[in-house]
Amino acid sequence: MHNSEYSKSTHNKSGLKFYLLQLIAVLLLAGYQLGWGQWQIETNILSLLPTDNQALSSPIAASQKHDINQAKSALFQQANQRVFVAISGGQAMPAYQQLAKTISTFDGIENEAMTVPDIKDIVAFYQPYRDSVMTDNYQALLAAPQTTLTTAQDQANLTTANAINNFVLGKLTQVSDPFVSGSLAIAPRLNLADFLATGLAQLQAFETEQGIIVVNKDGLKHYIMPIKVAVDGFSIKQTQAFSQQLQAEFQLLATQFDVDVLYSGVLFHTAESSQQAEFEMSTFGVISLLAVLLMILAVFRSAKPVNLALIVLAISVVYGLTAVVTLFNQLHLLTLVFAVTLIGIVIDYCFHAFVSFSVISTSKSQGGIKSIRTALCLGFITTALGYAALIMSPLSLLSQVAVFMIFGLLGALLTVLLLLPYFNLTGKISVTPSVWTLTDKLNVWLTKLHQQRRLIFVVLSLGLVSAIVIDDINFNDDIRLLNSSPAFLIENEIKMAKLMGYQHSQRIVITADDSETLLQRQETLLAQLVTQPDLTVKSMASLLPSVAKQQANNVLLKSAEQQQVFELGLATLGLADTVDKFKPLTLDAFNAGPLQALSAVYIYQYQMRDDNEKYALWVETAGVALNDALQQWIGAQADMSIDNKPAEVTAALSHYRQALLLLFAGAIVVVTIVLCLRFGLGQGLLGLLSIVVSAGGALLLTQLSLGHLNIFNLLAVLLILALAIDYVIFYQEHGLQANTVLAITLSAISSALVFGVLALSVTPAVESFGLTVMFGILLVFVLAPLSAKKIAPLSAAKGEVEK
Numbered sequence: 001m002h003n004s005e006y007s008k009s010t011h012n013k014s015g016l017k018f019y020l021l022q023l024i025a026v027l028l029l030a031g032y033q034l035g036w037g038q039w040q041i042e043t044n045i046l047s048l049l050p051t052d053n054q055a056l057s058s059p060i061a062a063s064q065k066h067d068i069n070q071a072k073s074a075l076f077q078q079a080n081q082r083v084f085v086a087i088s089g090g091q092a093m094p095a096y097q098q099l100a101k102t103i104s105t106f107d108g109i110e111n112e113a114m115t116v117p118d119i120k121d122i123v124a125f126y127q128p129y130r131d132s133v134m135t136d137n138y139q140a141l142l143a144a145p146q147t148t149l150t151t152a153q154d155q156a157n158l159t160t161a162n163a164i165n166n167f168v169l170g171k172l173t174q175v176s177d178p179f180v181s182g183s184l185a186i187a188p189r190l191n192l193a194d195f196l197a198t199g200l201a202q203l204q205a206f207e208t209e210q211g212i213i214v215v216n217k218d219g220l221k222h223y224i225m226p227i228k229v230a231v232d233g234f235s236i237k238q239t240q241a242f243s244q245q246l247q248a249e250f251q252l253l254a255t256q257f258d259v260d261v262l263y264s265g266v267l268f269h270t271a272e273s274s275q276q277a278e279f280e281m282s283t284f285g286v287i288s289l290l291a292v293l294l295m296i297l298a299v300f301r302s303a304k305p306v307n308l309a310l311i312v313l314a315i316s317v318v319y320g321l322t323a324v325v326t327l328f329n330q331l332h333l334l335t336l337v338f339a340v341t342l343i344g345i346v347i348d349y350c351f352h353a354f355v356s357f358s359v360i361s362t363s364k365s366q367g368g369i370k371s372i373r374t375a376l377c378l379g380f381i382t383t384a385l386g387y388a389a390l391i392m393s394p395l396s397l398l399s400q401v402a403v404f405m406i407f408g409l410l411g412a413l414l415t416v417l418l419l420l421p422y423f424n425l426t427g428k429i430s431v432t433p434s435v436w437t438l439t440d441k442l443n444v445w446l447t448k449l450h451q452q453r454r455l456i457f458v459v460l461s462l463g464l465v466s467a468i469v470i471d472d473i474n475f476n477d478d479i480r481l482l483n484s485s486p487a488f489l490i491e492n493e494i495k496m497a498k499l500m501g502y503q504h505s506q507r508i509v510i511t512a513d514d515s516e517t518l519l520q521r522q523e524t525l526l527a528q529l530v531t532q533p534d535l536t537v538k539s540m541a542s543l544l545p546s547v548a549k550q551q552a553n554n555v556l557l558k559s560a561e562q563q564q565v566f567e568l569g570l571a572t573l574g575l576a577d578t579v580d581k582f583k584p585l586t587l588d589a590f591n592a593g594p595l596q597a598l599s600a601v602y603i604y605q606y607q608m609r610d611d612n613e614k615y616a617l618w619v620e621t622a623g624v625a626l627n628d629a630l631q632q633w634i635g636a637q638a639d640m641s642i643d644n645k646p647a648e649v650t651a652a653l654s655h656y657r658q659a660l661l662l663l664f665a666g667a668i669v670v671v672t673i674v675l676c677l678r679f680g681l682g683q684g685l686l687g688l689l690s691i692v693v694s695a696g697g698a699l700l701l702t703q704l705s706l707g708h709l710n711i712f713n714l715l716a717v718l719l720i721l722a723l724a725i726d727y728v729i730f731y732q733e734h735g736l737q738a739n740t741v742l743a744i745t746l747s748a749i750s751s752a753l754v755f756g757v758l759a760l761s762v763t764p765a766v767e768s769f770g771l772t773v774m775f776g777i778l779l780v781f782v783l784a785p786l787s788a789k790k791i792a793p794l795s796a797a798k799g800e801v802e803k
Contacts, residue, residue, distance in 0.1 A: 019418035030322040039325040083227040083267055084496055088220050089259030096223040102249055108230040117594035123182045125593040126192055129585040131557050132550035134191040135198050141167060142560045168569040188575045189566055199542035215499055222499055229267050243271030264496040269485045280761055288754040292347050301432050309350045312415045316346045319411030320404040327403055335400040342405060344754035346412040348747035353416050355743040357429040369421050375733045379726035380413045382671055386718050389663040439742045446736060446785045453786035457689055464696050476708040477653040505622040507643040511614055515587035518615045519546035521639060525619060528633055536623040540602040547584040554582040657711040679732045683789045687728040690783040695720050698776035712765040713772045720776030727784035735788045748781040
């Protein structure tokens with residue numbers, strides 16, 4: 001006996017040493033990562049978009065689109081830092097000037113209103129390239145048939161000359177066109193004047209007043225100020241500070257000058273979403289934790305289990321958080337909102353340990369843990385396997401939640417099995433007698449249900465199948481389910497889109513290894529876009545054609561000169577001029593000129609993961625949506641893509657939801673094998689039936705409540721499966737013993753407190769998640785006992801305590 005106790009003590013000390021060593025290692029890693037790690041908290045909802053289009057394309061197409069996705073991310077990062085402000089009213093101009101003055105004093109915020117360069121400077125810049133640029137219309141005037149010199153050829157040349165002469169005369173009559181007067185002396189063919197006037201008018205569709213963009217809408221002038229905010233990686237505090245600073249200034253302007261200030265930008269949505277997530281995370285976490293701790297105190301009438309539960313929770317959170325910040329560079333704030341659910345399962349482990357301590361003497365406390373060790377380990381393994389299916393998800397939120405839960409639960413399991421028994425050596429945890437009385441009454445009810453379990457399972461299964469057949473399952477994968485932005489911000493975005501005329505706009509992104517290829521591919525795209533007549537197009541091609549096109553223009557001008565096409569027009573002007581030798585206008589040369597600000601908006605140079613430099617640009621279309629033929633053509637181009645992140649996220653959610661259903665099927669197979677191997681075929685299938693009916697019933701009740709389901713309801717099912725498996729395993733292991741019923745009842749109540757609070761979230765995804773888990777817990781609590789293989793004496797645990 002003595003040797004047995006000595007061996008047991010030695011084994012326990014070895015387990016404690018192992019636990020303390022790994023705990024120290026985790027704490028050191030946590031300290032390093034939290035203090036010096038390169039991770040950051042992400043709050044932008046659209047950052048949840050998968051890093052590649054595996055969800056949207058075939059494997060080959062997905063690999064081809066890898067570069068374009070990085071380009072879109074780079075361009076989108078620029079857009080994230082832009083804010084638009086529109087000021088209208090009687091004192092709009094003074095208010096605008098006051099805002100510009102104030103912003104100049106803000107660190108990290110600058111007025112991006114582009115000062116329109118002097119026309120003389122623009123013309124002077126283009127002078128070396130005057131005979132290499134022309135519009136498509138001008139090019140069409142020169143497109144004479146190229147045949148041998150015949151009478152017909154001479155007639156064609158004459159026709160072209162007349163067309164050019166008429167064009168020149170027409171331009172000369174436009175006395176208000178500053179590009180004609182400014183470029184006539186250096187480019188008398190007026191191809192340069194036509195090119196500049198057309199190009200700038202296409203890109204700058206708004207009027208200007210004193211260098212300020214002005215939009216006239218319904219007889220009211222709106223002064224537009226684009227603002228750039230230097231937010232590094234969307235730091236939460238930095239984003240919130242900039243948002244509050246700008247909104248305070250906007251409110252002050254509105255009051256001081258009696259003007260309307262309209263503003264929009266990702267910055268404000270990010271700040272509001274992060275504040276809401278922080279509020280929910282702290283509020284839900286505190287409410288859930290306090291409710292659970294109060295319940296522990298009421299059941300055990302001692303502060304000791306409360307303190308032990310806090311220790312287990314703290315350690316599990318450290319494990320989960322350390323794993324996430326180690327494996328991910330960016331931790332999404334929504335991950336932490338969902339991670340509040342860790343409390344519900346960790347407390348389950350604590351309750352089983354506390355109840356096991358309460359039904360034995362202090363000298364047998366290790367035996368108490370031993371009695372639940374197998375069930376706890378089985379429960380953890382099955383839960384971890386379920387979450388492991390999400391780790392490879394293309395949606396970063398799901399991967400982060402999975403990692404947080406698995407490692408958090410691992411920390412809780414090790415703490416409960418290896419550390420808690422040593423805290424119990426100095427005293428005994430006991431359950432309040434009145435709680436045992438209530439447990440006995442509950443056990444009587446569960447026993448009656450157990451006796452009718454065949455009828456209950458048949459009725460519920462038939463009802464579930466019938467409901468699914470009658471009422472089609474309706475899934476809604478809209479990205480707006482992730483959006484918790486307040487209504488006024490969404491309304492602001494709609495108003496600003498209408499004001500700026502981009503409510504129906506689409507951007508097409510092109511990427512290439514060098515700038516010349518980029519510009520040539522842009523021209524290929526533009527040639528396709530002209531097939532849709534009502535489409536309005538904006539692109540840098542209107543001011544910066546490719547070198548290949550410039551050379552073709554120069555050749556065309558020289559050919560026309562040789563055929564004396566310009567003689568008539570030059571004679572009318574009383575000028576003589578020869579076509580210059582070709583000199584290309586490159587992107588680098590353009591960026592050194594007065595219109596560089598336009599290039600910075602449309603073209604972006606970015607770095608690949610392999611450190612190679614690439615180029616990207618976007619072409620904007622508006623007026624009408626792209627027709628199916630154009631969408632199909634763009635989709636077939638490996639270096640082009642329509643930039644529509646919300647639609648891409650929605651499509652990715654839909655795709656992953658379908659994949660998640662397959663993962664669930666695999667998880668059910670694994671759970672079936674585990675249950676059948678451990679408890680036999682009959683009991684295993686009974687346990688599986690209670691799990692499946694609980695999960696299906698939770699989804700059905702959610703659809704009846706909300707009218708639709710989404711991927712987050714399926715995530716809730718994953719948690720329901722985790723809880724259900726734990727409950728089933730304990731009932732299969734111990735039957736309807738009072739201590740098992742008590743521990744599971746406490747677990748169910750605590751889970752309901754934790755997840756029920758999530759149903760109050762203003763974020764639809766979090767709300768629907770919490771609602772589904774609530775329904776699932778109710779069903780699991782009722783159905784899991786029906787799978788118990790035997791019925792224990794009702795007061796077995798209580799009697800043991802009273803001895």
